[in-house]
Amino acid sequence: MKNTHLVAATPATIARAAQILRDGGLVAFPTETVYGLGANALDESAVAKIFAAKERPSFNPLIVHVADIEAAHNVLLAWPERAQALAKAFWPGPLTLVLPKAAHVPARVTAGLPTVAVRAPAHPIAQAMLQAAGIPIAAPSANLFTQISPTQAEHVWKSLGERADLILDGGASPVGIESTVLSLAEASPILLRPGTISRAQIEAVIGPIEVLSQTRTDEAPRLSPGMLERHYAPRAETRRFAAHQQNHAQRLAAQFMARGQRIGVLYQSTLIAGTQHPIKMPDRPDEYAQQLYAALHTLEDTGCDLILIEAVPDDAAWSSVHDRLQRASQALDVA
Numbered sequence: 001m002k003n004t005h006l007v008a009a010t011p012a013t014i015a016r017a018a019q020i021l022r023d024g025g026l027v028a029f030p031t032e033t034v035y036g037l038g039a040n041a042l043d044e045s046a047v048a049k050i051f052a053a054k055e056r057p058s059f060n061p062l063i064v065h066v067a068d069i070e071a072a073h074n075v076l077l078a079w080p081e082r083a084q085a086l087a088k089a090f091w092p093g094p095l096t097l098v099l100p101k102a103a104h105v106p107a108r109v110t111a112g113l114p115t116v117a118v119r120a121p122a123h124p125i126a127q128a129m130l131q132a133a134g135i136p137i138a139a140p141s142a143n144l145f146t147q148i149s150p151t152q153a154e155h156v157w158k159s160l161g162e163r164a165d166l167i168l169d170g171g172a173s174p175v176g177i178e179s180t181v182l183s184l185a186e187a188s189p190i191l192l193r194p195g196t197i198s199r200a201q202i203e204a205v206i207g208p209i210e211v212l213s214q215t216r217t218d219e220a221p222r223l224s225p226g227m228l229e230r231h232y233a234p235r236a237e238t239r240r241f242a243a244h245q246q247n248h249a250q251r252l253a254a255q256f257m258a259r260g261q262r263i264g265v266l267y268q269s270t271l272i273a274g275t276q277h278p279i280k281m282p283d284r285p286d287e288y289a290q291q292l293y294a295a296l297h298t299l300e301d302t303g304c305d306l307i308l309i310e311a312v313p314d315d316a317a318w319s320s321v322h323d324r325l326q327r328a329s330q331a332l333d334v335a
């Protein structure tokens with residue numbers, strides 16, 4: 001039954017979650033970014049359960065969650081000055097650092113890489129659970145491979161059901177998209193995944209960094225195996241359109257309408273007429289990010305055959321949202 005697996009986070013259920021984790025089980029829990037599916041990062045068979053539950057390919061490494069800097073040391077070989085400066089500035093929070101791993105971190109966590117990704121989440125429920133468990137927790141987003149990331153406990157239930165031994169409900173995740181991932185394991189720092197902690201914020205602390213997608217395309221699979229992942233493979237055809245392509249988007253919508261199919265739209269200023277599920281998205285990038293995955297889940301739940309998404313600006317303030325939309329949708333074919 002649903003309610004034995006999905007429970008409100010309270011001191012008692014958090015204590016139960018910590019015990020399940022210490023016993024090698026799987027717990028889905030809220031973080032400020034998205035919900036994670038956690039297991040004891042130092043227990044190889046517990047970590048294997050994450051890959052099985054998510055149907056995630058084994059080449060895609062996991063992020064290890066810790067309560068604080070002190071706990072991070074335990075999974076790392078070294079803690080360079082840049083890591084200290086960034087952790088002091090942004091932890092606990094949505095910044096993941098990739099560093100050389102300690103020997104006792106199982107290869108299954110890191111997909112055989114000599115490095116491990118580590119972050120201290122800011123969410124009070126995640127913090128309480130990590131402190132109660134007293135072990136590092138490996139946790140990818142708590143969804144089946146290629147599905148939309150979960151920002152609410154109900155999204156986790158919909159995707160994983162009883163595959164998690166327990167789902168802690170902590171309400172909607174306040175950030176809404178996955179953490180910024182920064183490698184400190186190469187000669188110079190490289191941004192592997194954009195997030196709400198921006199390139200400019202990082203550079204203000206440690207100076208110039210590289211951006212994987214701009215400088216190292218040939219090395220991308222080695223440096224960031226997970227970025228090959230297609231993050232969202234909806235049943236619906238999902239297309240991005242720019243405001244000036246409104247007529248083309250309208251024409252595509254008309255084809256679907258003529259077949260009696262359902263259409264959802266995420267838009268900011270450009271409404272497509274006659275669609276069943278228009279969702280007006282916020283004008284501010286932080287608010288847009290917070291609502292994006294929930295909006296996609298809503299459209300998926302309503303059984304849309306076509307999802308049209310108005311493109312967001314391709315500039316620094318929107319870079320993390322822009323990145324997620326590029327992964328979730330294809331550009332409109334404009335003849």
Ligand code: TXA
Pocket residue numbers: 031033034035036037060061062063094096098110113115116117121139140141142177178179180181192193223224225226227
């Ligand atoms: O906000 C988040 O980061 C969420 C919450 C649950 O903390 N987690 C998350 O995990 O998004 P996941 O598994 O969906 O994404 C992990 C990303 C992948 O792109 C993966 O390739 C990268 O982190 N990663 C993990 N370990 C790595 C490593 N050793 N080197 C390079 N990239 C790594």
Ligand code: MG
Pocket residue numbers: 140141149
């Ligand atoms: Mg994910």
